[in-house]
Amino acid sequence: MNNGALGAGHLMETEIVPLGDTALVVKLGEAIHPAVNQKVRQLADYLEKNPFRWMVEYVPAFTSVTLYYDIMRLLSELGGTREQEEVVYPFELAAAFVRDELRKLEGTGLPPSRVIQIPVCYGGELGPDLTEVAEHHGLTPEEVIEIHTSADYLVYMLGFAPGFAYLGGMSERIATPRRQTPRLSIPAGTVGIAGDQTGVYPLETPGGWQLIGRTPIELFRPGQMPPTLLGAGDTVRFYPISRGQFDAWEEVTR
Numbered sequence: 001m002n003n004g005a006l007g008a009g010h011l012m013e014t015e016i017v018p019l020g021d022t023a024l025v026v027k028l029g030e031a032i033h034p035a036v037n038q039k040v041r042q043l044a045d046y047l048e049k050n051p052f053r054w055m056v057e058y059v060p061a062f063t064s065v066t067l068y069y070d071i072m073r074l075l076s077e078l079g080g081t082r083e084q085e086e087v088v089y090p091f092e093l094a095a096a097f098v099r100d101e102l103r104k105l106e107g108t109g110l111p112p113s114r115v116i117q118i119p120v121c122y123g124g125e126l127g128p129d130l131t132e133v134a135e136h137h138g139l140t141p142e143e144v145i146e147i148h149t150s151a152d153y154l155v156y157m158l159g160f161a162p163g164f165a166y167l168g169g170m171s172e173r174i175a176t177p178r179r180q181t182p183r184l185s186i187p188a189g190t191v192g193i194a195g196d197q198t199g200v201y202p203l204e205t206p207g208g209w210q211l212i213g214r215t216p217i218e219l220f221r222p223g224q225m226p227p228t229l230l231g232a233g234d235t236v237r238f239y240p241i242s243r244g245q246f247d248a249w250e251e252v253t254r
Contacts (some may be wrong), residue, residue: 163220
């Protein structure tokens with residue numbers, strides 16, 4: 001995951017392509033990078049505040065935004081501008097409309113973001129792979145913890161599971177391949193590393209990441225609004241806590 005300078009090759013003119021017959025994808029860049037993600041956030045924020053009547057939903061990703069639409073409503077709203085004998089293609093109507101709307105984004109600011117601090121109890125039974133990650137890099141477990149907690153992590157998007165945040169910004173010094181054999185069950189709140197990414201499992205789920213710790217904080221809270229602790233554009237900072245602090249925290253929130 002690229003978090004350094006954005007080279008010219010990573011920039012691109014906006015491209016709009018069809019996705020099936022009821023969606024289109026607005027491609028805003030070619031590389032996973034904060035500058036490209038800013039454009040994604042701008043568009044997602046605009047769609048949230050200015051929804052089209054024919055839009056069903058939008059889905060932001062690393063470098064693009066997918067927009068799903070209702071064909072009949074789209075044709076009703078936009079198809080009337082064409083001559084009756086013309087063949088009307090819903091995608092062409094939607095893409096032309098979106099291109100016009102994109103011009104309104106020029107010079108607009110970014111939606112507000114937050115800094116979320118997440119406590120983590122590293123190692124032991126809560127982070128069984130911490131020692132293995134350290135040995136893989138010729139580091140001590142304490143050095144891995146220091147590196148992991150010294151970075152600011154940008155939330156690029158949510159996916160995989162409800163509340164799971166794809167984070168950018170982890171140091172290559174602790175980038176570690178996935179486990180060869182995935183675990184069948186990983187507890188909610190577990191912090192892991194896979195390649196050059198780090199993240200927190202919001203729910204109990206199978207997975208193959210290297211597990212280095214666990215947080216007592218719930219990332220997915222279906223009874224609250226919004227139901228996810230993290231959102232695209234947020235900055236995450238991890239900080240270490242002891243096992244005693246972890247247990248006390250869980251006792252209070254249980």
